[in-house]
Amino acid sequence: xxxxxxxxxxxxxxxxxxxxxxxxxxxxxxxxxxxxxxxxxxxxxxxxxxxxxxxxxxxxxxxxxxxxxxxxxxxxxxxxxxxxxxxxxxxxxxxxxxxxxxxxxxxxxxxxxxxxxxxxxxxxxxxxxxxxxxxxxxxxxxxxxxxxxxx
Numbered sequence: 001x002x003x004x005x006x007x008x009x010x011x012x013x014x015x016x017x018x019x020x021x022x023x024x025x026x027x028x029x030x031x032x033x034x035x036x037x038x039x040x041x042x043x044x045x046x047x048x049x050x051x052x053x054x055x056x057x058x059x060x061x062x063x064x065x066x067x068x069x070x071x072x073x074x075x076x077x078x079x080x081x082x083x084x085x086x087x088x089x090x091x092x093x094x095x096x097x098x099x100x101x102x103x104x105x106x107x108x109x110x111x112x113x114x115x116x117x118x119x120x121x122x123x124x125x126x127x128x129x130x131x132x133x134x135x136x137x138x139x140x141x142x143x144x145x146x147x148x149x150x151x
Contacts, residue, residue, distance in 0.1 A: 097127075
């Protein structure tokens with residue numbers, strides 16, 4: 001016959017307030033972890049991923065939709081298409097490299113972010129006005145006839 005084992009007292013049971021606070025803190029921690037990017041710097045708003053899923057090939061625009069010396073933002077696809085020179089089309093991510101805001105305007109030869117005033121070149125995505133320090137990432141596009149698609 002074995003002797004009964006003694007257990008240490010557990011202390012007082014946690015209060016409802018303690019349990020709710022712990023669950024809330026865990027939820028916030030999980031949400032913040034999900035928002036971080038793989039480089040550990042900032043977050044990226046939903047819908048502005050750096051690359052589109054699938055194989056692309058869905059038409060974004062017609063070449064006539066993209067003004068020469070300007071561009072157009074396709075927020076759902078997370079891309080900005082520009083035409084720096086007649087017949088030359090470029091694609092860039094629509095997510096600002098400063099703090100992950102979505103760019104909202106293409107004007108005067110730049111792609112503009114409304115959050116902190118960063119501006120990027122329509123020619124190569126380079127920073128024309130800080131606080132951003134890194135250029136916009138290039139997005140591969142294809143032009144077939146007068147149709148522009150993600151590559």
